[in-house]
Amino acid sequence: MAVGKTSEPIPAGGSAGPVSIWFLLHVSTCIGALGRLARQPFASLMTVLVIAVTLALPASMHLVIKNAQSIGNNWENALDFSVYLQNNVALNDANRLASLIEQRADVAHVTVISAQEALEEFKSASGFGSALDHLQNNPLPHTLIVRPSGANTEQSMILLHEELGNLPESDLVQIDTVWVQRFHAILDILRRAIAIGAGLLGVAIVVIIGNTIRLDIQNRREEIEVTKLIGASNAFVRRPFLYSGFWYGLGGGLLALGLVGYGLYALEQPVRRLAGLYNSTFSVLDLNLSESFIIIGIGVLLGLAGSWLAAARHMRRIEPG
Amino acid sequence: MIRIEDVTKRFPGGQEGLKGLSLSIEKGEMVFITGHSGAGKSTLLRLIALIERPTSGQVIVDGQNTRRVPRRKIPAYRREMGMVFQDHKLLYDRSVFDNVALPLIISGIGHRDAARRVRAAIDQVGLLTKEKQRPETLSAGELQRVGIARAIVSRPKLLIADEPTGNLDPDLSLEVMRIFRRFNEVGVTLLIASHDLALIDQLGCRRVPLENGALQIDEERDEVADYFEGDEVPPGNELWP
Numbered sequence: 001m002a003v004g005k006t007s008e009p010i011p012a013g014g015s016a017g018p019v020s021i022w023f024l025l026h027v028s029t030c031i032g033a034l035g036r037l038a039r040q041p042f043a044s045l046m047t048v049l050v051i052a053v054t055l056a057l058p059a060s061m062h063l064v065i066k067n068a069q070s071i072g073n074n075w076e077n078a079l080d081f082s083v084y085l086q087n088n089v090a091l092n093d094a095n096r097l098a099s100l101i102e103q104r105a106d107v108a109h110v111t112v113i114s115a116q117e118a119l120e121e122f123k124s125a126s127g128f129g130s131a132l133d134h135l136q137n138n139p140l141p142h143t144l145i146v147r148p149s150g151a152n153t154e155q156s157m158i159l160l161h162e163e164l165g166n167l168p169e170s171d172l173v174q175i176d177t178v179w180v181q182r183f184h185a186i187l188d189i190l191r192r193a194i195a196i197g198a199g200l201l202g203v204a205i206v207v208i209i210g211n212t213i214r215l216d217i218q219n220r221r222e223e224i225e226v227t228k229l230i231g232a233s234n235a236f237v238r239r240p241f242l243y244s245g246f247w248y249g250l251g252g253g254l255l256a257l258g259l260v261g262y263g264l265y266a267l268e269q270p271v272r273r274l275a276g277l278y279n280s281t282f283s284v285l286d287l288n289l290s291e292s293f294i295i296i297g298i299g300v301l302l303g304l305a306g307s308w309l310a311a312a313r314h315m316r317r318i319e320p321g
Numbered sequence: 322m323i324r325i326e327d328v329t330k331r332f333p334g335g336q337e338g339l340k341g342l343s344l345s346i347e348k349g350e351m352v353f354i355t356g357h358s359g360a361g362k363s364t365l366l367r368l369i370a371l372i373e374r375p376t377s378g379q380v381i382v383d384g385q386n387t388r389r390v391p392r393r394k395i396p397a398y399r400r401e402m403g404m405v406f407q408d409h410k411l412l413y414d415r416s417v418f419d420n421v422a423l424p425l426i427i428s429g430i431g432h433r434d435a436a437r438r439v440r441a442a443i444d445q446v447g448l449l450t451k452e453k454q455r456p457e458t459l460s461a462g463e464l465q466r467v468g469i470a471r472a473i474v475s476r477p478k479l480l481i482a483d484e485p486t487g488n489l490d491p492d493l494s495l496e497v498m499r500i501f502r503r504f505n506e507v508g509v510t511l512l513i514a515s516h517d518l519a520l521i522d523q524l525g526c527r528r529v530p531l532e533n534g535a536l537q538i539d540e541e542r543d544e545v546a547d548y549f550e551g552d553e554v555p556p557g558n559e560l561w562p
Contacts, residue, residue: 021430021431021432024432223414226412229372229404230400230404230471231397231399231400231424233396233397233427236427320372
């Protein structure tokens with residue numbers, strides 16, 4: 001039907017002005033559109049489901065990236081610095097320096113590995129044991145292993161790195177960030193790939209809704225002709241179809257949230273078990289409120305866009321005569 | 322109320338629906354357009370309702386030249402008049418009440434006001450007891466009366482009707498005409514296309530006979546009575562949309 005039902009009286013407080021009449025017309029058209037979808041529950045549900053799955057795909061990929069990033073950030077802050085001291089620094093000086101560094105707020109603790117210890121470890125770990133016996137003096141420097149405190153941010157880590165490097169005793173400061181950077185670079189690529197995929201899926205939603213509305217318009221061609229014949233404008237006949245698109249989009253968005261939520265629920269136990277095996281308290285990050293609203297909003301916008309395109313294209317052609 | 326000035330309507334196929342027709346209808350008149358099927362009755366009404374535009378000539382309705390009504394103003398233009406169709410063009414997915422209310426909803430009339438006017442219109446065609454029924458439960462005569470109620474619910478000054486009694490038996494036809502007559506008595510201008518000459522004679526209204534798209538010069542009853550053995554109807558011309 002092109003117009004909302006009117007047989008149920010809508011209570012209008014006092015004398016209804018043009019704005020409230022306009023508002024009531026929209027409300028009744030909106031509810032009428034929902035009622036029409038409800039009269040074909042299976043077909044409507046299928047459309048909503050397709051939209052929901054199409055929205056849930058990029059949304060869940062976004063969650064995967066978001067969680068991966070948060071794990072990555074944890075790793076980054078747990079990295080140790082290896083401060084290789086100059087060869088002429090004595091072990092006593094190294095120990096003194098270690099206790100000085102340990103007093104910093106951004107440092108959790110400092111371990112000193114003497115050149116002798118380092119050589120022993122190297123002998124046993126490298127397999128060059130006997131070959132190294134022939135060395136006349138130990139080529140290795142004393143080393144400080146600096147563990148940053150957990151409160152560090154990316155910025156303060158960079159600062160700490162710089163300051164350790166600027167110490168007169170230090171020769172080289174190493175932090176194994178390369179693989180973390182690679183990890184983030186991979187995440188960036190994935191994020192972009194998901195954005196591209198999400199764009200394509202968005203186009204798919206517009207097409208799906210547009211096609212559904214187009215069929216709806218064709219089925220109600222006669223009714224559109226009659227209403228136009230008795231003076232309905234294009235905007236008037238288009239309105240219920242726009243509301244149909246709105247409901248499809250809204251339903252799809254809500255159901256997408258449901259699908260993502262169910263996916264998280266299904267993953268929660270195994271993730272907790274894995275985290276437990278790593279002695280981690282990691283728990284899966286859910287969509288936050290604004291992300292949820294964004295997903296619903298995108299669904300609604302795409303629904304309106306699809307129905308608008310279909311209505312603009314097909315409605316104009318239906319003229320009485 | 323209506324001035325037709327030298328109007329010609331040529332269809333894409335080359336047939337001429339109207340050929341240089343001129344006609345004037347005053348406010349408050351009740352006029353019957355008669356003639357064979359294909360004589361141009363429907364074409365004339367379609368030009369007045371702006372479903373078609375004339376190939377040449379002027380159609381002036383209530384002081385407004387239809388040539389100067391742009392496409393996007395057509396809905397507002399049509400809301401100024403009531404239209405009744407042979408096949409009544411009701412919407413079958415909603416009740417009598419909702420069908421009659423449609424023009425008021427389109428015009429954005431408030432709900433309370435609309436409900437009152439819809440009931441008044443349904444009452445005027447004597448169907449108040451059936452306002453909640455669906456069109457498929459009504460008889461042909463009742464359907465046409467619903468169509469009339471929908472046409473007059475927005476209180477138009479002009480009502481045009483294309484073969485409103487075409488599907489009705491004589492008794493029902495007379496009843497429909499009596500309803501039209503009552504609207505005419507309260508000042509509504511009516512333009513009715515019909516071939517039911519016996520019925521029109523009973524009402525004693527002005528008759529405009531058309532023949533081949535122009536005014537018929539010699540108004541001979543015998544000629545018009547030949548209608549039922551009439552020629553084939555030119556395509557795209559016989560149907561009110």
